[in-house]
Amino acid sequence: LKVIEKAIVSSDLDLTPNNDGEVIRLTIPPLTSERRK
Structure with a gap:
């Protein structure tokens, strides 16, 4: 789960x-x- 959490934080999805x-x-x-927009 740490890898998934890190990927979400580093994405630009806010x-x-x-x-x-x-x-x-x-x-x-x-x-x-x-x-x-």
């Missing part, structure tokens, strides 16, 4: 992973008009 050892939960920021 996601925040929370790893509890068994599951990775992603915090997705609210969609704005800027992010839609």
Whole structure:
């Protein structure tokens, strides 16, 4: 899971992973008009 978490953090998707050892939960920021474009 560490490798997956590291890949998510290094991507430009602006996601925040929370790893509890068994599951990775992603915090997705609210969609704005800027992010839609």
